Amino acid sequence: MSQSQIKIARQVQNETLLDVRDLRVEYLSPKGPVRAVDGVSFSIAPGEVLGLAGESGSGKSTIAHALLRVLRPPALITGGEVRFKGKDVLSLAEHELEAFRWQDISMVFQSAMNSLNPVMKVGDQIADVLVKHKKISKKEAWQRAGELFDIVNIDKKRLDAYPHELSGGMRQRAVIAIALALNPPMMIMDEPTTALDVVVQKEIMQQIEELKEKMGFSILFITHDMSLMVEFSNRIAIMYAGEIVEMAPAREIFENPLHPYTKGLISSFPPLVGPKHKMTGIPGSPPNMAEPPTGCRFHPRCTMCQPVEKVVNPTLQEVLPGHWLAYHEGMPGV
């Protein structure tokens, strides 16, 4: 809020579109609060694609929902700061949120079938957004919807279709069209292609890439597929059990992963070319977030664990220029 706080703000680049600091989200449960997101900090520059990778339950989607302030009880934002173009998102009032959502940040969800209304024509669903936010007539809105369909490569005639009449790929394109409707400077994409086949996935990811080049929006890209993430993102943040354990440029994280979890995650995706070698994945299973392990949360599954990590949770530090790591003194391989 105060000027001094903004000064302290860690800024990767001079210009920051979104700055998240020390975000904490808890789910309240009868057995006590479950901390799903625990002190996460990152920032996104204009036009940048930041990838958020991690397994299910690591808190990726919770962050996305927290940024848009669409979390519902029992989830609660218990701390931290989110600034979008200097605006404090967490203190926005309900009527301010209406303008903030979709005009500043829009979102594409994983399952297009569930984010479209099955009993409304797709065209109406796009027009709705425009009528509500731009205060234009319904006729103008339909015309603009047609233009949006052009942008995402769907025949304008399909505006009259109901969601079930469209194929999976087309539905996801329609959802992207809705997200583009107000030309927002940032988009959150939560597993946008996970439910789709690879060929359709490639088509849609390329289209998003082209649109991004043309319109210059930033993307917070969430997926568990490391291969897709490395191809598509500029920077990648790796999450484990509600914390970011490593953050670096995409190539860097793929070629020079430092955290044992990142290494394991990359070795969980067998390559398509090159010699065949044994891949190990990661032993054990993801932690129960109601009772997270002490110290470093990854230590029960870590093959390079040191005694200190069972007690002290390492903090995220910049170990190489632009390469952040949850780091302990004397960590092997660093």
Next chain:
Amino acid sequence: MTQSVADNGQQASSPKAGEVVLEVRNLTKHFPAGTFFKPKVVKALNDVSFTIRRGQVVALVGESGSGKSTTARLISRLMPPTSGEIILRGKNVLKTEPGRPSLSYRKEVQMIFQDPFGSLNPVHTIEHHIERPLHIHKMLKNRYPLERVHELLSTVGLTPPEEAARKYPYQMSGGQRQRVAIARALAVEPEIILADEPISMLDVSIRMGVLNLMEQLKEERGIGFLYITHDLASARYIGDQTMVMYTGYVVEAAESRELMEQPAHPYTQMLMGAVPNPEGGLIKKKAEARGEIPSLTDLPPGCPFATRCPKVMDICKKSMPGKEYLSKDGDHWVRCHLYGPGEEPATAKARAAVKTPAAEPDKGN
């Protein structure tokens, strides 16, 4: 039953992976659809033939709706095929036991499903799940059931087994449940395991563990696997042989590495180009990827891929090509007019000469 009967000649020359255990010939499944006045047919599976040998993993790759799961369901005989033959150890099982599959068939051919949350009964312990097949199939032979259950749980890496046996499914993670499903399949000492997307619902970090377990079972016990997946990379990782399916047809089959290194069918090439592959660098090449799988109720005549194919020719819209063999041993074959009209196995000639498909683009126009 003798094993040699199952060999119908074409593979007899390749002894690399042991004897043929299961053979499927011209398997076809059409589902009725539409209304009484406008009946339609969904052609889910068309003329699928392949073999699984002892200790061999055959991977079946394709997009959703291509008929992968239908294949597994037909082989596990959860539903009858429209036509075709299933031959287990030389015995044509659809002839000898046309109704419900016999106990012995169900013992030899086991299945693992995609969803480990749905395939275990929430009100029973893990012990119950694994003990049941032991009783039904009389696998105990004067042994204590619990002893055998613990042994099986250790085999699939659930340790300590005493603790795992007492648990209920909800107390286990997805990966652990999938291991229970594998232990249950192993309980009856099957020859063939049909694994329908066994890792696609698991957390990424534990997927390799399940795949490595399958590999270990294949090597130590000689179990043959049909591994169904939409993920080409995992097919290459574990599959000895890979088949690519499109709209119910197997369009290309080959030894896994050869298939990925020299994909012949334009569809296989399209799939390979679409898989995210960071190893290949960040070259954002303009994809040839386009279009979606056509509706199975009104497939166009001719090759079903013709509507999306970048190398489509006139003949493609008229007739469906047969199998064209690209290698001498008959391991690599393709159904595509680019390589010829194709022929049936009986008259198959070795066409080793046509091994470099990319070298003839002019044929396409």
